[in-house]
Amino acid sequence: MIDVRNVYKTFLTPHEVKALVDVTSKIDAGEVVVVIGPSGSGKSTFLRCLNQLETADSGHIFIDGIDILDPKTDINKVRAEVGMVFQSFNLFPHKSVFENVTLAQRVVRKRSKAESKEKAMRLLEKVGIQDKAAVYPDQLSGGQQQRVAIARALAMDPKVMLFDEPTSALDPEMIGEVLDVMKNLAREGMTMAVVTHEMGFAREVADNVIFMDAGAIVEVGTPDHFFKNPDHDRTKLFLSQIL
Amino acid sequence: MNDSLTQRLNKQRRSYQLSVLCFFMLLAGLIAGLYYATLQIDYVWRWYNVPKYFVYQQTIELKCDVEGDVTSTSLKDGVAVVKVKQGDDVSTYEGEAQEISVEPGDVVYPDDVLASGQYWKAGILILGLILTLKVSMIAIFFGIFIGLFGGLARISDNPALKWSAVTYIELIRGSPLLVQIFIWYFVLGTLINTLLTKYGFENGVPPLWFGVAALASFTGAYVAEIVRAGIQSIHRGQTEAARSLGMTYAQSMLHVILPQAMLRIIPPLAGQFISLIKDSSLLGIIAIRELTKATREVVTTSLQPFELWFVCALLYLILTFTFSMFLQYLERRALVQ
Numbered sequence: 121m122i123d124v125r126n127v128y129k130t131f132l133t134p135h136e137v138k139a140l141v142d143v144t145s146k147i148d149a150g151e152v153v154v155v156i157g158p159s160g161s162g163k164s165t166f167l168r169c170l171n172q173l174e175t176a177d178s179g180h181i182f183i184d185g186i187d188i189l190d191p192k193t194d195i196n197k198v199r200a201e202v203g204m205v206f207q208s209f210n211l212f213p214h215k216s217v218f219e220n221v222t223l224a225q226r227v228v229r230k231r232s233k234a235e236s237k238e239k240a241m242r243l244l245e246k247v248g249i250q251d252k253a254a255v256y257p258d259q260l261s262g263g264q265q266q267r268v269a270i271a272r273a274l275a276m277d278p279k280v281m282l283f284d285e286p287t288s289a290l291d292p293e294m295i296g297e298v299l300d301v302m303k304n305l306a307r308e309g310m311t312m313a314v315v316t317h318e319m320g321f322a323r324e325v326a327d328n329v330i331f332m333d334a335g336a337i338v339e340v341g342t343p344d345h346f347f348k349n350p351d352h353d354r355t356k357l358f359l360s361q362i363l
Numbered sequence: 364m365n366d367s368l369t370q371r372l373n374k375q376r377r378s379y380q381l382s383v384l385c386f387f388m389l390l391a392g393l394i395a396g397l398y399y400a401t402l403q404i405d406y407v408w409r410w411y412n413v414p415k416y417f418v419y420q421q422t423i424e425l426k427c428d429v430e431g432d433v434t435s436t437s438l439k440d441g442v443a444v445v446k447v448k449q450g451d452d453v454s455t456y457e458g459e460a461q462e463i464s465v466e467p468g469d470v471v472y473p474d475d476v477l478a479s480g481q482y483w484k485a486g487i488l489i490l491g492l493i494l495t496l497k498v499s500m501i502a503i504f505f506g507i508f509i510g511l512f513g514g515l516a517r518i519s520d521n522p523a524l525k526w527s528a529v530t531y532i533e534l535i536r537g538s539p540l541l542v543q544i545f546i547w548y549f550v551l552g553t554l555i556n557t558l559l560t561k562y563g564f565e566n567g568v569p570p571l572w573f574g575v576a577a578l579a580s581f582t583g584a585y586v587a588e589i590v591r592a593g594i595q596s597i598h599r600g601q602t603e604a605a606r607s608l609g610m611t612y613a614q615s616m617l618h619v620i621l622p623q624a625m626l627r628i629i630p631p632l633a634g635q636f637i638s639l640i641k642d643s644s645l646l647g648i649i650a651i652r653e654l655t656k657a658t659r660e661v662v663t664t665s666l667q668p669f670e671l672w673f674v675c676a677l678l679y680l681i682l683t684f685t686f687s688m689f690l691q692y693l694e695r696r697a698l699v700q
Binding site for chain 2: 171173196197198199200201202203204206208210211212213214223224227228269272273276
């Protein structure tokens with residue numbers, strides 16, 4: 121589903137940072153991959169390159185067989201197939217919860233009012249906030265906002281979901297409700313790439329764990345192997361600090 | 364409640380009242396001082412002469428210029444028609460009137476009044492005020508469009524758009540409005556009107572439109588910067604969220620960024636438009652008789668500069684105040700939504 125080959129990305133401003141160094145990775149359909157690593161290790165950049173919120177400098181990124189770095193590719197079409205959930209939710213504050221979930225369905229997917237409404241209500245029910253449809257985002261708790269953001273992304277019927285530290289901005293007691301939604305999604309067979317610090321989630325849900333440091337992928341493995349018996353010293357050091 | 368608290372509150376109230384009193388005394392003192400100074404130079408205040416520059420009654424007379432007999436008269440829909448026969452010639456007099464002063468058969472001589480009427484007319488100050496309002500509104504309308512596109516071009520990645528916008532904004536903001544008005548009128552105006560005449564359009568463009576163009580292009584540059592700042596003040600995450608859903612740049616602007624930026628744009632925009640109303644006073648120099656030019660003309664004929672310039676300032680104040688109230692109302696309504 122996602123095929124990343126020899127991707128490099130360097131930020132020049134405010135000062136030169138090698139964010140991705142020769143990153144190669146593969147995520148199969150239905151697979152859940154959790155990306156972990158210290159801050160500044162390039163995990164968010166890796167995720168953001170997958171829907172071209174950042175453009176990789178070189179290499180190839182195939183999403184469902186389409187080379188998104190090819191200038192001829194209509195990136196908007198690809199993005200519609202790749203849902204993204206942000207650390208800071210980024211809900212549209214001037215639109216109600218319902219409108220947040222229907223807007224892109226209407227303008228991108230060109231769905232009818234009735235169709236988008238039906239879809240929105242079903243997804244809001246799925247994430248457990250159907251009763252807040254008429255409410256504006258600033259009246260919701262962080263956990264509720266993030267669940268709306270997930271529903272908003274799912275409304276496009278994406279083939280892949282990208283989660284960029286979805287629980288990092290949440291109060292501890294709200295993390296659970298968001299992780300539950302993500303676990304359900306994984307169980308339903310959604311292809312997911314998740315950047316997170318929630319090791320419990322990685323252990324329980326991930327098919328593969330990617331460990332990144334200094335822009336490079338250090339180690340890839342199943343959660344069992346990764347947490348109990350990592351190959352690399354850098355991984356061991358990282359795990360010893362957080363577990 | 365204990366006594367010391369009551370005492371303290373009383374003291375606070377007294378000091379507040381004292382300050383208010385100070386303010387009004389200062390105001391009264393200033394006015395009295397000004398009035399006293401004008402007495403020293405024997406200025407005669409004649410406020411009663413001012414209202415006629417707002418509205419006045421004009422008498423219109425339909426006069427005869429031949430000697431002859433009135434053969435018929437009629438008054439219909441405020442238009443008088445009087446026919447006068449002189450030998451074999453019949454002259455017809457027609458004009459606005461409320462009453463006819465002659466009857467068929469009367470003998471009339473040149474300069475006799477055939478019909479007359481008294482009409483209320485808007486005075487020169489009101490006409491000037493209306494023109495100021497008209498010029499400002501048209502300039503604001505175009506200024507918004509120029510500013511919106513200018514602001515969007517300013518943040519565009521396309522160098523052609525971006526550099527055009529930067530050049531335009533810097534040129535306009537870096538030179539005085541007065542000079543720009545001269546350029547519009549004496550340079551571009553001369554060019555355009557000469558070319559139009561050459562290609563058969565004899566009438567050309569009246570100065571008013573060069574004035575409007577100068578104001579609109581001037582305001583547009585400032586609005587563009589306001590729009591740019593408004594858009595850039597919206598968190599980047601909003602664009603990213605919209606784009607990650609597959610929206611195009613235009614769709615994310617239209618549905619996500621601009622509606623949010625609008626709220627932040629309105630207050631500085633209000634300030635800009637109030638400036639524009641005031642700046643329109645410069646248009647007098649290219650023979651557009653807006654409020655300031657009108658006042659200057661009245662001052663020349665009436666020799667009452669003190670009253671009239673105060674009235675002029677007051678009229679501008681009324682315009683700008685009304686406008687800012689209106690925009691505040693818009694802002695509140697947008698916030699409620």
